[in-house]
Amino acid sequence: MNNFAKLFFGVFALFGTSWLGFVAYPYITFAGLQPNKDPNTGAVAPQGNPGTADQGARVFAANGCVYCHTQFVRDKNEGADIERGWGERRTVARDYMFDRQVFLGNARLGADLTNVGVRQTDPQWYYRLLYDPQSLHPASVMPSFRYLFRQQRIFGQRSADALKLEGPGAPPDGYEIVPTEDGKAIVAYLLSLKRNYALPEAPKPAE
Amino acid sequence: MNQPANLEPIQPDNPAREHQDIEAVERVVRVPVLIFLVSAVFWLLVSSCFGLLASTECHRPGSLAVFSNLPWLTFGRVFPAFQIAFVYGWLSSAGIGVAIWLLSRLCNTAHPTVYFPVLSAVTWNTGVGVGILSILIAGSNGRELLDFPFHTAFILLLAFLFFGIWAVLVIWNREPGAVYISEWYIFAGFLCFAWSFSTANILLNLPQSSIGPAAGISQGAILAWFEKGLFGLWLAPLALAVAFYIIPKAVEKPIYSYKLALLGFWAWIACAAFGGMAVFIGGPFPAWMVTAGIVANVLALVPVLAVAANFHMTTRSAAGSVESSLVFRFVTLGAMIFTFYGFEAAANSLRTIGQFTQFTLVVLGQNHLFLYGFCSLILFGAIYHLLPLLLNRPIIFAGIANFHFWMSIVGLTMLWFVLTIGGVIQGFGLEDAKVSMDSISDLLTPFLMLQSIAALIIFVANVTFAVAVALIFLLPGRVRSPSQVPETSVERTPEVTVA
Numbered sequence: 211m212n213n214f215a216k217l218f219f220g221v222f223a224l225f226g227t228s229w230l231g232f233v234a235y236p237y238i239t240f241a242g243l244q245p246n247k248d249p250n251t252g253a254v255a256p257q258g259n260p261g262t263a264d265q266g267a268r269v270f271a272a273n274g275c276v277y278c279h280t281q282f283v284r285d286k287n288e289g290a291d292i293e294r295g296w297g298e299r300r301t302v303a304r305d306y307m308f309d310r311q312v313f314l315g316n317a318r319l320g321a322d323l324t325n326v327g328v329r330q331t332d333p334q335w336y337y338r339l340l341y342d343p344q345s346l347h348p349a350s351v352m353p354s355f356r357y358l359f360r361q362q363r364i365f366g367q368r369s370a371d372a373l374k375l376e377g378p379g380a381p382p383d384g385y386e387i388v389p390t391e392d393g394k395a396i397v398a399y400l401l402s403l404k405r406n407y408a409l410p411e412a413p414k415p416a417e
Numbered sequence: 418m419n420q421p422a423n424l425e426p427i428q429p430d431n432p433a434r435e436h437q438d439i440e441a442v443e444r445v446v447r448v449p450v451l452i453f454l455v456s457a458v459f460w461l462l463v464s465s466c467f468g469l470l471a472s473t474e475c476h477r478p479g480s481l482a483v484f485s486n487l488p489w490l491t492f493g494r495v496f497p498a499f500q501i502a503f504v505y506g507w508l509s510s511a512g513i514g515v516a517i518w519l520l521s522r523l524c525n526t527a528h529p530t531v532y533f534p535v536l537s538a539v540t541w542n543t544g545v546g547v548g549i550l551s552i553l554i555a556g557s558n559g560r561e562l563l564d565f566p567f568h569t570a571f572i573l574l575l576a577f578l579f580f581g582i583w584a585v586l587v588i589w590n591r592e593p594g595a596v597y598i599s600e601w602y603i604f605a606g607f608l609c610f611a612w613s614f615s616t617a618n619i620l621l622n623l624p625q626s627s628i629g630p631a632a633g634i635s636q637g638a639i640l641a642w643f644e645k646g647l648f649g650l651w652l653a654p655l656a657l658a659v660a661f662y663i664i665p666k667a668v669e670k671p672i673y674s675y676k677l678a679l680l681g682f683w684a685w686i687a688c689a690a691f692g693g694m695a696v697f698i699g700g701p702f703p704a705w706m707v708t709a710g711i712v713a714n715v716l717a718l719v720p721v722l723a724v725a726a727n728f729h730m731t732t733r734s735a736a737g738s739v740e741s742s743l744v745f746r747f748v749t750l751g752a753m754i755f756t757f758y759g760f761e762a763a764a765n766s767l768r769t770i771g772q773f774t775q776f777t778l779v780v781l782g783q784n785h786l787f788l789y790g791f792c793s794l795i796l797f798g799a800i801y802h803l804l805p806l807l808l809n810r811p812i813i814f815a816g817i818a819n820f821h822f823w824m825s826i827v828g829l830t831m832l833w834f835v836l837t838i839g840g841v842i843q844g845f846g847l848e849d850a851k852v853s854m855d856s857i858s859d860l861l862t863p864f865l866m867l868q869s870i871a872a873l874i875i876f877v878a879n880v881t882f883a884v885a886v887a888l889i890f891l892l893p894g895r896v897r898s899p900s901q902v903p904e905t906s907v908e909r910t911p912e913v914t915v916a
Binding site (some may be wrong): 303 | 476555609
């Protein structure tokens with residue numbers, strides 16, 4: 211190889227082809243997806259996300275949740291995800307069409323979160339998990355996110371979303387521990403993770 | 418290395434090329450190269466601290482409850498900070514520094530605009546610092562290896578532009594003649610990094626605009642393409658450029674086969690460009706995207722073996738005389754680990770194996786093998802080669818450098834085994850729905866503890882490296898003469914070059 215021009219065009223052609231295939235193609239194709247309308251019931255899926263969920267996605271990103279939690283379910287013949295109850299069907303491109311940020315992830319030190327909003331519907335469960343993960347899962351390596359909560363004096367009635375803590379971890383009398391705005395947002399986001407509707411390209415298994 | 422200086426250029430393609438101005442070339446690029454190398458060592462120390470902390474947080478989250486009130490010390494921020502400091506701070510800075518020196522030496526031009534690389538070094542380090550601070554303070558943006566906000570990407574791109582202008586000028590003013598293998602790799606790495614880094618940041622990191630962020634699931638494809646490009650077409654070419662320079666030089670023989678090198682180069686560029694999507698086996702993408710990634714990662718064995726065969730044949734008959742050279746040991750071991758990594762990456766990309774390993778610690782072990790075993794070891798060798806040369810003084814305390822070598826090998830070996838064995842257990846657990854996530858956590862606990870011990874050993878190795886580098890700087894300057902250059906230095910004969 212005697213000149214840089216050959217080198218340049220060779221590398222340009224190879225990397226350019228991969229750019230077309232793995233950047234330009236998905237960028238254009240997946241921007242044109244449309245939600246599915248069920249011809250029988252008229253139900254539209256997937257639906258857009260509420261604003262609080264978008265805010266919560268930012269908190270989810272900022273604290274690196276994606277380093278231990280994935281958000282995609284593989285088909286039955288490609289893994290045990292469905293058997294584990296992480297979803298009824300595999301996830302497909304349309305499942306993510308309204309997500310401002312997609313967190314596929316590549317590590318499962320924790321559970322897959324594709325459908326966590328289906329499995330756990332009580333905000334209190336999430337608050338407890340974020341505040342003290344080991345109280346729910348003693349061997350878990352999940353860090354505690356106490357900075358998503360604050361302690362405040364109770365005026366009159368207890369706040370509806372105050373943590374129900376007992377024993378040594380409980381706040382002193384007259385005080386309560388409540389989630390901050392970020393804490394509420396991330397739980398709203400996790401509650402919104404429900405990909406349990408049927409899509410023609412990924413039908414649910416017959417019941 | 419005990420023969421007298423060989424004054425003949427040993428690259429067969431261009432016997433007429435002479436290098437009379439090597440000392441002058443070195444003098445001109447000395448300052449920017451030193452800034453890059455020293456800051457790289459600094460970021461290596463920073464990332465070692467973050468890495469050790471992140472690892473510790475993995476096995477005793479409860480006992481570190483004090484951290485739970487400090488958002489900037491949570492695992493989810495410390496871990497990306499570790500990765501960014503390691504990849505952009507240590508590997509990229511060291512790689513660019515060595516590339517500046519290699520390019521000006523191989524092109525035999527020291528273009529007078531040395532301000533560009535100095536400016537590049539200062540800007541690059543500013544970018545890395547700002548990036549790490551914003552991850553710790555404001556949080557990651559949840560995109561692996563791209564965790565910093567767009568302004569950081571902009572600073573880094575600016576630094577890269579300064580480096581690029583200088584590189585183009587140097588190439589433009591080069592001495593006529595064949596382009597050496599190291600130059601191919603540096604050039605390709607430079608082109609691909611500029612391309613993939615700007616694409617990924619504009620399409621993923623740019624705050625709401627008409628072109629970004631990319632819609633829905635295409636973000637996953639773009640990120641995977643970028644990450645593969647970052648590893649395979651930026652860090653790997655930098656390390657291979659060093660290996661293709663140091664190995665023939667250390668054994669004082671031309672590279673075994675130019676054609677094999679050509680095959681290895683083009684096949685590697687092609688395979689690395691298409692291999693990204695193999696991480697999403699079973700993911701929500703059209704099947705051809707993932708299949709293309711798997712095929713590319715398996716085919717990558719061709720260039721991996723071509724490169725390995727070339728190095729092997731080059732060094733085959735000279736093994737005895739260079740065994741004691743520290744630089745040579747670092748670089749050849751790094752090159753061997755590249756071969757091993759190629760096999761592991763191909764195996765983990767296969768659907769049958771990937772099904773068990775794709776979400777586990779095995780992947781982390783494979784990445785450490787690449788980043789520490791391959792790239793870092795080769796760059797350690799390059800720095801031990803360059804610093805004495807640029808500062809005109811020998812490595813006096815060879816024992817310290819030797820200790821660094823063995824500690825990094827022990828630490829890396831332990832880390833890889835711990836993560837791979839732990840990861841396989843984790844993988845079999847995950848694939849058996851009867852094993853609860855809690856019992857998998859239980860099974861992993863001892864492995865995560867051992868991971869911290871390995872991380873501690875690597876931490877000690879890195880600190881030893883920093884001490885060795887500091888000692889080279891602090892020692893009084895000496896006149897370079899054959900009698901004073903110890904066995905640990907390849908640079909006994911600065912007149913010999915491979916190009």
